[in-house]
Every structure is written in structure tokens, then in C-alpha cells.
Amino acid sequence: MAANVTNEEMRALVLTKSGRIKKDLYERKLAELQIELVKLQEWVKQEGEKVVVIFEGRDAAGKGGVIKRITEVTNPRIVRTVALPAPTERERTQWYFQRYVEQLPSAGEIVLFDRSWYNRSGVEKVMGFCTEEEHREFLRSCPEFERMLVRAHTRLLKYWFSVSPEEQEKRFQARVDEPTKRWKLSPMDLTSRDKWVEYSMAKDETFAHTDIKQAPWHVVESDDKRAARLACIADLLDQIPYEDLTPDRFDLPQRRVSGGYVRPPLDDQTFVPDIVERIHREMIADPDGKQGKKVRRPPKD
Numbered sequence: 001m002a003a004n005v006t007n008e009e010m011r012a013l014v015l016t017k018s019g020r021i022k023k024d025l026y027e028r029k030l031a032e033l034q035i036e037l038v039k040l041q042e043w044v045k046q047e048g049e050k051v052v053v054i055f056e057g058r059d060a061a062g063k064g065g066v067i068k069r070i071t072e073v074t075n076p077r078i079v080r081t082v083a084l085p086a087p088t089e090r091e092r093t094q095w096y097f098q099r100y101v102e103q104l105p106s107a108g109e110i111v112l113f114d115r116s117w118y119n120r121s122g123v124e125k126v127m128g129f130c131t132e133e134e135h136r137e138f139l140r141s142c143p144e145f146e147r148m149l150v151r152a153h154t155r156l157l158k159y160w161f162s163v164s165p166e167e168q169e170k171r172f173q174a175r176v177d178e179p180t181k182r183w184k185l186s187p188m189d190l191t192s193r194d195k196w197v198e199y200s201m202a203k204d205e206t207f208a209h210t211d212i213k214q215a216p217w218h219v220v221e222s223d224d225k226r227a228a229r230l231a232c233i234a235d236l237l238d239q240i241p242y243e244d245l246t247p248d249r250f251d252l253p254q255r256r257v258s259g260g261y262v263r264p265p266l267d268d269q270t271f272v273p274d275i276v277e278r279i280h281r282e283m284i285a286d287p288d289g290k291q292g293k294k295v296r297r298p299p300k301d
Helices: 007-014 023-047 063-071 123-127 132-151 165-177 187-210 225-239 275-285
Strands: 050-057 079-082 109-114 154-162 217-221
Touching (some): 023 063, 063 079, 063 109, 063 225, 123 132, 123 187, 165 187, 217 225
Parallel strands (some): 050 109, 154 217
8 A cells, every 4th residue: 555645544444424434344354364263263172271261241342243253164073152141059069160160171271261261250249149258259260260271271361352332332323223232231231331431440350460471451442343353352362473374275175976776765754844845835826025024234343
């Protein structure tokens, strides 16, 4: 690019008028990063590495979106997501970290924690689901627990997604409006809307105790979801010194054809009805689409 391009012209090439990264640029850069993610997973598999990536932050901060973009191109046998439900009565009697330890990677695996043991210093602290002593013990124990993981040759990366109250409210409203996303808005999310300051205080205290040299926090500004996804994935790749160990391209061998076998008649099988024919019948019955329920869909993110 020409050296005499101004900062304003550069921003115009990258950002929309509202200050968000342009969709076509985002999609192009995401495709490039996803190729690198495949290289990373092959390196982890072949080298027997163990990788843990923690995604934390407020509700609707964008954690799930970046996890989805990572896992949609990777092998679920190598890269898996852990999103644990509330602990059972039995789990509440265990060592706090025990149910998370069971999910840690073996050699050749990457585990993505969609929320993690930091529930204790976040939602549990703010919503009163743990005692003050349990919270203090977590802040004492967590740094040592993470240092143990690192000493055991586990690569531990921690990302905190930071969203503004205005942007969070917009995303909550979008979930209310969109039937396919409404399940994401839990009663706990609605209750937490009134505890913004309390969550800020909990986050600051968490960082003060757990932002350690062996496993520092990486903050992702996530008001622009697309830019946040690119930034997080790019940083993740930068943190791990992987090599390109993906198999070379090869030609498929000639398919072997075995003669003599006669397949059973197709009439013996039950097929899913033709969707085109079904849609055609619906259009004939309701050409103006007045009978079907109108669903307003927001722009795809």
C-alpha cells in the first residue's frame, strides 16, 4: 500500500462509518486465521502438546462467538469446548477445582473453557452462591493451581472479553427479539443486569490476585464483535510457537469397483421428503406468505 495514505484513508478502508470492521475484510482475515488454527491443531496433535484456553467476561461479551469461529474449522477430537452446568450436590462437596481437572487436556488436545473455575470469583461471588471464606480461598488457591498446570507442561491462556454496558444492552435486546437466540438470555443474565458495578469490582479483585506471570490475563475489547474475534484468535496463535505440520496435498487413488453385488431396491428404503416439493406446495397454498409467521431476523454477525 502506498506510503502516502493518511490515517483517515486507512481507517476508511478498514472500518465502516460506525467504526466497526468491514464485513468483507473481516471474513477474509477470519479465513486466513482459520487456516492457521488448523495448522496449530496439527502441531498440537503431533507434538503431544496440552493447551487450555479460558474465555471469561460479562454476559453477551462475545465469548461464544469466538469459540464458534475456532471450532467450526477444527477437529472436535483435538479441539473441544467445555461449558459446565451448575455443580451438582455431589460436586459441591468436592475440592472446588476437581470437576475442572477432569476436563483438562491429555497430550495432543486443546480445551476451550467457555467460562471456567473463575465462576467462583465472578458470578458466585456477585450472586452470593459462595461464602466469603470460599471466595478468599479461591483467590489464594487459584494462582498456585494455575502454576501447577504450567509446571505440568500445560499451555494456559486466559482471555477476558470486555464489553460496554450500552453494547451489552443492545445484545440482550437482540436476543429478546430473535427467537433462535432467546435461549441465550437466562434468568441469571436478567438478574445480573442490575449488578454492573458489583461485577466490575469482582473482576478487578480477580485480576489483582490471578494476573500472574505464568498465566497473565489478556483483555479483548469486544464492542466490535468481528474485530474482537480476529484479535483474540490472532493473539492465541501468536502465543504458541506452532509449526505447519499439516499433511501435504495428495491425489486420491482410483476407487476400486467391485462387480457382482446387486443393491436392494430403493423402494425398500424410507427417504426424507423432497424439501423443494414441500416449499412449492406451501407457496401455492399461500402465495403472499401471509399465513406463515413473520420472524424479524437481525443482520448476521
